[in-house]
Amino acid sequence: MKPKVIFGPAGRPIDYKGAAYKASEYIANEGLMAYEYQAGRGLRIGEKSAKILKEDSIKEDILVSIHAPYYINLSAVEEKKLEMSIETLMKAAQVGEWMGAYRIVFHPGYYSKNKPSDALAIAKKSVNTLIDKLEENGIKDYTFAPETTGKRSQLGNIDEIIDLCSNFDCFEPTIDFAHIHARGRGYIQKKEDYNCVLSKLEESLDIDRLHCHFTRIEYTGAGERKHHTFEEEEYGPELKWLLESFIENDWKATIICETPLLDKDALKMKELYENLII
Numbered sequence: 001m002k003p004k005v006i007f008g009p010a011g012r013p014i015d016y017k018g019a020a021y022k023a024s025e026y027i028a029n030e031g032l033m034a035y036e037y038q039a040g041r042g043l044r045i046g047e048k049s050a051k052i053l054k055e056d057s058i059k060e061d062i063l064v065s066i067h068a069p070y071y072i073n074l075s076a077v078e079e080k081k082l083e084m085s086i087e088t089l090m091k092a093a094q095v096g097e098w099m100g101a102y103r104i105v106f107h108p109g110y111y112s113k114n115k116p117s118d119a120l121a122i123a124k125k126s127v128n129t130l131i132d133k134l135e136e137n138g139i140k141d142y143t144f145a146p147e148t149t150g151k152r153s154q155l156g157n158i159d160e161i162i163d164l165c166s167n168f169d170c171f172e173p174t175i176d177f178a179h180i181h182a183r184g185r186g187y188i189q190k191k192e193d194y195n196c197v198l199s200k201l202e203e204s205l206d207i208d209r210l211h212c213h214f215t216r217i218e219y220t221g222a223g224e225r226k227h228h229t230f231e232e233e234e235y236g237p238e239l240k241w242l243l244e245s246f247i248e249n250d251w252k253a254t255i256i257c258e259t260p261l262l263d264k265d266a267l268k269m270k271e272l273y274e275n276l277i278i
Helices: 024-030 047-060 079-099 116-136 158-167 177-183 191-204 239-248 262-277
Strands: 005-009 034-038 063-067 103-106 144-146 174-176 210-214 216-220 223-228 253-257
Touching: 005 239, 005 262, 024 034, 024 047, 024 262, 034 253, 047 063, 047 079, 063 079, 063 253, 079 103, 079 116, 116 158, 144 158, 158 174, 158 191, 174 177, 177 191, 177 210, 177 216, 177 223, 191 239, 239 262, 253 262
Parallel strands: 005 034, 005 253, 034 063, 063 103, 103 144, 174 210, 210 253
Antiparallel strands: 216 223
């Protein structure tokens, strides 16, 4: 049985030299239990490799997710960009099905010249088109996980993510706490700020296991600027408060480490969690 909170890297471990789709054994041997395969710059993995990742992850008891390309924009003004974004997410769902990914993480889009409410409405319409196309192509085993975004120009604040996930059965949130912190220009200043986010999720959605991203983050007035390591304590948010909130409120969560040290910092996060539950 998996612990209630598990940890893993956002991509290939730092010292791992093999193919990314074969990293499950390395990650398991480190003592981690999750792996987010990174396809942010494009879906370059084929069916054969994706199915090897699935087989290995089952063998090693690694919970796999995939991060879809960053250029997806479901609220794009240009029709061509919308069509490309829908097509890319459909391909991500196919790849996710091959690799047994329990979440397909993606950034929903940008406000551009639209009002936030209009951008969200365009995104919902795009999702309806996406679901129709998936059904037409026989792709059935998928859960999309729109992510809270770090820049204030992006669609993806906590309320917008909840709205998307409330409207579609095949959607679960990805809560990037660093993005929430950066977008709010230092929003998380105490444990109660984490509790506020978790309470809002609990009131609005039926979540079994919360998919999360975490890093220490530098921000400007526009939001996210740069990720930093777990040890760079001059940057927030504070991880300990989040772990305490999960423990005290009996949450199950997968925390994907997005610091520059990936698996090395994921292990530090796991150690902190284990010390808190003793």
